[in-house]
Amino acid sequence: MRIVRPASMEDAPAIARIVNHWAAQGKMLFRRAEEVERSIRDFVVLQDDGEVTGCGALALYGADLAEVRSLAVLPSVQRGGGGAAIVRHLLAAAVELRVQRVFAFTYVPGFFEKLGFEVVPPETLPQKAWRDCIHCPKRTNCDEIAVLHELPASRP
Numbered sequence: 001m002r003i004v005r006p007a008s009m010e011d012a013p014a015i016a017r018i019v020n021h022w023a024a025q026g027k028m029l030f031r032r033a034e035e036v037e038r039s040i041r042d043f044v045v046l047q048d049d050g051e052v053t054g055c056g057a058l059a060l061y062g063a064d065l066a067e068v069r070s071l072a073v074l075p076s077v078q079r080g081g082g083g084a085a086i087v088r089h090l091l092a093a094a095v096e097l098r099v100q101r102v103f104a105f106t107y108v109p110g111f112f113e114k115l116g117f118e119v120v121p122p123e124t125l126p127q128k129a130w131r132d133c134i135h136c137p138k139r140t141n142c143d144e145i146a147v148l149h150e151l152p153a154s155r156p
């Protein structure tokens, strides 16, 4: 059975393993398990028959903005709908919190566009630059694409 559920502390090592598998290929940023633990309340996990097969986080920037971060699934379940299930779960959580806009910085804009995001100029999201880009080795030659989803004012 497949579910998306809030993460707990014991999921942190599995989350870090999944994220770091892709980070080693340059597809996302590395996360240490301790780092994941500190932001565990932001995370949901995808679980297939008891095994954690994917993860994603919704990081809050304030009333009007949140970010989908650390989104990844195991290679063995790629293209099986798991990534979309995680993002839909995070978007529903954002609507529940009355957050108005959700963004991501990504190498897979086509995946996000299928979920209702639109490509936007990165400079329209200066909040991201202040939180993360200042620490990023790629800050002067960032090749990630910014995508944004405007959310409905009412709950789904």
Ligand SMILES: CC(C)(COP(=O)(O)OP(=O)(O)OC[C@H]1O[C@@H](n2cnc3c(N)ncnc32)[C@H](O)[C@@H]1OP(=O)(O)O)[C@@H](O)C(=O)NCCC(=O)NCCS
Binding pocket: 022, 027, 028, 070, 071, 072, 073, 074, 077, 078, 079, 080, 081, 082, 083, 084, 085, 104, 105, 106, 107, 108, 109, 110, 111, 114
């Ligand atoms: C990106 C990722 C999370 C997508 O998850 P997934 O489970 O493989 O994707 P899904 O099966 O849910 O795909 C949902 C839809 O997006 C499409 N899609 C998936 N990956 C895509 C891509 N790279 N480019 C364009 N469309 C894509 C699928 O075909 C599917 O379309 P459909 O609804 O018409 O069938 C996953 O491939 C992954 O972990 N990649 C490596 C890490 C990464 O790049 N993370 C993103 C960081 S922002």
